[in-house]
Amino acid sequence: MVLIKKGAEASLYLENWHNRKVIMKRRLPKKYRIPELDLMIRSQRTIHEPHIIHKAKEAGVPTPTIFMVDVAEANIIMEFVEGKQVKEVLDHVSPEERLNLSSLIGRMIGRLHKHGIIHGDLTTSNMILTPYGKVVFVDFGLSERSKELEPKGVDLHLMKRTLQSTHYKHAKECFKAVMSGYAEAVGKEATKKVTAKIREIEKRGRYVADRG
Amino acid sequence: MPDHNSANSYCLGIESTADDFGAAIVSFEGKVLSNANDTYMPKEGGIHPREAARHHAEVAEKVLAEALDKAEIKPRDISIVAFSQGPGLGPCLRTGATAARALASYLDVPLVGVNHCVGHIEIGKLATGARDPVTLYVSGGNTIVSAFEAGRYRIFGETLDIAMGNCLDVFARAVGLRQRRGAPFGAVVEELARKGKKFVSLPYTVKGMDLSFSGLLTAAVQAFRSKKGSLEDVCFSLQEVAFSMLTEVTERALAHTEKPEVLLTGGVAANKKLQSMLEVIADEHGARFCVVPLRLAADNGAMIAWTGILAYKSGMSVPVEKSFVNVKWRLEDVYAPWVEGQ
Numbered sequence: 001m002v003l004i005k006k007g008a009e010a011s012l013y014l015e016n017w018h019n020r021k022v023i024m025k026r027r028l029p030k031k032y033r034i035p036e037l038d039l040m041i042r043s044q045r046t047i048h049e050p051h052i053i054h055k056a057k058e059a060g061v062p063t064p065t066i067f068m069v070d071v072a073e074a075n076i077i078m079e080f081v082e083g084k085q086v087k088e089v090l091d092h093v094s095p096e097e098r099l100n101l102s103s104l105i106g107r108m109i110g111r112l113h114k115h116g117i118i119h120g121d122l123t124t125s126n127m128i129l130t131p132y133g134k135v136v137f138v139d140f141g142l143s144e145r146s147k148e149l150e151p152k153g154v155d156l157h158l159m160k161r162t163l164q165s166t167h168y169k170h171a172k173e174c175f176k177a178v179m180s181g182y183a184e185a186v187g188k189e190a191t192k193k194v195t196a197k198i199r200e201i202e203k204r205g206r207y208v209a210d211r212g
Numbered sequence: 213m214p215d216h217n218s219a220n221s222y223c224l225g226i227e228s229t230a231d232d233f234g235a236a237i238v239s240f241e242g243k244v245l246s247n248a249n250d251t252y253m254p255k256e257g258g259i260h261p262r263e264a265a266r267h268h269a270e271v272a273e274k275v276l277a278e279a280l281d282k283a284e285i286k287p288r289d290i291s292i293v294a295f296s297q298g299p300g301l302g303p304c305l306r307t308g309a310t311a312a313r314a315l316a317s318y319l320d321v322p323l324v325g326v327n328h329c330v331g332h333i334e335i336g337k338l339a340t341g342a343r344d345p346v347t348l349y350v351s352g353g354n355t356i357v358s359a360f361e362a363g364r365y366r367i368f369g370e371t372l373d374i375a376m377g378n379c380l381d382v383f384a385r386a387v388g389l390r391q392r393r394g395a396p397f398g399a400v401v402e403e404l405a406r407k408g409k410k411f412v413s414l415p416y417t418v419k420g421m422d423l424s425f426s427g428l429l430t431a432a433v434q435a436f437r438s439k440k441g442s443l444e445d446v447c448f449s450l451q452e453v454a455f456s457m458l459t460e461v462t463e464r465a466l467a468h469t470e471k472p473e474v475l476l477t478g479g480v481a482a483n484k485k486l487q488s489m490l491e492v493i494a495d496e497h498g499a500r501f502c503v504v505p506l507r508l509a510a511d512n513g514a515m516i517a518w519t520g521i522l523a524y525k526s527g528m529s530v531p532v533e534k535s536f537v538n539v540k541w542r543l544e545d546v547y548a549p550w551v552e553g554q
Contacts, residue, residue, distance in 0.1 A: 006496075006497075007464075007467055008460060008461075008463035008464035008466070008467045008493075009460065009464070030456075030459075030460075030492075031492050031496075032455075032456065032488075032489040032492040032493060033452070033456045033459075034411060034452050036411040036413075037411065037452055037453065037456060040413070041416065041456075120419060121421075123421075123468070125468065142418065142419070151419075154372070154419050154422070158419070158421060158422070161367070161421070164366070165361060165366040165367070165368055166361075166468075168362055168366075201372075
């Protein structure tokens with residue numbers, strides 16, 4: 001078992017499982033949490049994540065195949081997705097590819113939202129660009145089911161914030177492309193509404209200059 | 213012009229964003245010579261901005277004199293005057309700003325406007341020697357996870373509604389607790405939480421990198437009123453849930469940025485339980501855990517003075533006629549050129 005990513009919420013191990021290269025997602029107990037709270041958070045997320053990953057596939061968004069779920073140990077065994085994190089790629093591709101990639105990401109987010117799936121952690125570390133040009137969405141650990149406008153806005157707001165903090169050189173154009181891709185999936189009216197929501201959430205953030 | 217590196221150059225820092233009026237003298241080498249303070253204590257309820265501002269105006273002369281006395285310098289020895297320009301409560305900010313403008317004009321020295329949030333981060337760095345940390349800044353008015361990238365302290369996560377300290381304060385008032393001078397609500401809740409035994413389930417709300425405390429606050433008050441546990445149990449559970457949320461988001465930022473340090477700053481940094489939880493994640497990620505010392509945790513003049521010095525050394529100052537306060541000044545709007553040169 002090789003540790004490939006130690007995340008804040010779970011650790012990913014690369015493993016050979018019945019002659020398959022798989023990812024084992026383990027939600028190890030967090031020493032900083034009391035056992036009652038720790039167990040509650042870990043088991044809830046372990047049940048919830050494979051379920052919503054399946055729903056995402058139904059919505060037409062590439063996600064890893066789930067092979068096994070072990071609630072008692074809070075482990076999930078899933079497909080190893082070949083490719084690179086969008087976080088590593090986005091700043092280093094040509095301007096045209098960057099916009100295409102952003103727009104594709106936006107289209108996928110649109111499909112999720114249209115089917116009532118809120119990813120909950122839309123950072124560029126959680127998107128994998130495959131050699132075939134697909135973007136596979138991973139880590140649905142914080143996702144939720146909702147058709148409400150508010151969580152959709154929060155979801156996209158996080159995407160915007162990730163671009164601003166991690167890909168600040170291209171944040172503006174990338175987010176614009178994300179939103180145009182999003183519009184292709186959900187339509188212009190729905191995009192208008194969520195854009196207004198994002199603005200509102202930004203203003204709600206403390207101490208925004210133009211809030212008052 | 214003051215000599216930039218001289219131990220004989222001093223900055224007077226004035227802090228007045230909320231319920232504290234603080235004045236401090238810090239030398240240009242980063243030595244805190246004095247750090248005087250007077251806190252407005254409302255008879256009931258939270259901070260009334262106008263009443264707090266009235267308090268600040270009343271104590272300003274006394275606190276400023278104390279800062280000079282303790283530092284053993286005369287007004288003429290002051291090289292620059294720094295003040296907290298925002299974010300914060302308008303009337304309170306304006307009271308401190310008025311004092312700062314008057315002194316800078318009278319002494320004929322440069323005036324430097326300082327962002328209060330940057331102040332908390334910089335004083336934490338100065339006191340602990342942290343150079344490039346992921347910072348968790350938690351106080352009565354702010355809950356921010358930040359790290360420095362390309363000229364600015366970027367916000368990686370923050371509260372979507374009320375601040376951590378505010379959540380504890382309102383909870384404490386709602387269940388009938390009283391704060392004492394030297395023991396703010398946070399400390400009272402912490403004391404009770406230590407005696408709590410039973411965990412009462414409360415909502416845990418992390419949205420990606422952001423946090424929400426308003427639902428947790430309501431549920432905690434209801435848990436107490438419906439006797440789901442003793443007051444001690446509810447305090448214990450409230451802290452466990454809220455601090456687990458803060459720790460999870462800080463760990464997320466740490467995993468994402470791979471910074472070498474974790475810095476805890478702001479008034480809630482005084483909480484030992486929160487300190488111990490963050491220390492665990494810092495250790496696990498091979499980062500050094502740094503916590504601002506208690507005397508510099510809550511709002512204080514020293515953090516304003518020190519940040520004023522850093523900004524001034526980078527050529528930043530503000531003419532009196534343009535020194536308006538900015539009550540909604542966001543952390544990431546501050547250009548901080550001094551950080552990269554450190």
